[in-house]
Amino acid sequence: MDTITVSELAALDGATVIDVREPDEFQQVRAAGAVNIPMSQIIDRIDELPEDDTLYLICAVGGRSAKVAEYLESRDYNVVNVEGGTHAWTDAGLPVEQG
Numbered sequence: 001m002d003t004i005t006v007s008e009l010a011a012l013d014g015a016t017v018i019d020v021r022e023p024d025e026f027q028q029v030r031a032a033g034a035v036n037i038p039m040s041q042i043i044d045r046i047d048e049l050p051e052d053d054t055l056y057l058i059c060a061v062g063g064r065s066a067k068v069a070e071y072l073e074s075r076d077y078n079v080v081n082v083e084g085g086t087h088a089w090t091d092a093g094l095p096v097e098q099g
Helices: 006-010 025-029 063-073 085-091
Strands: 003-006 014-019 056-058 078-082
Touching: 006 056, 014 085, 056 063, 056 085, 063 078, 078 085
Parallel strands: 003 078, 014 056, 056 078
Antiparallel strands: none
């Protein structure tokens, strides 16, 4: 599985970031521009994922997003897990959104 640091991700222009945390976590704080598709809904909402883009998966610290990455890789999606997740993103002082 490919991984990326939060700093490397922040340097990319137009990356498709999928936050797999639950909606209440997503509402509290998230990487700016991330889209929420919770791990618990990924199978039901898989048709919402672009098949021709690299998907950068993020959660709180990287565990859930790694599991989703494994699942999506097995279905031929190009995915990259974000090391350290949202905690690392906020600790690095990168742009966030709330609400």
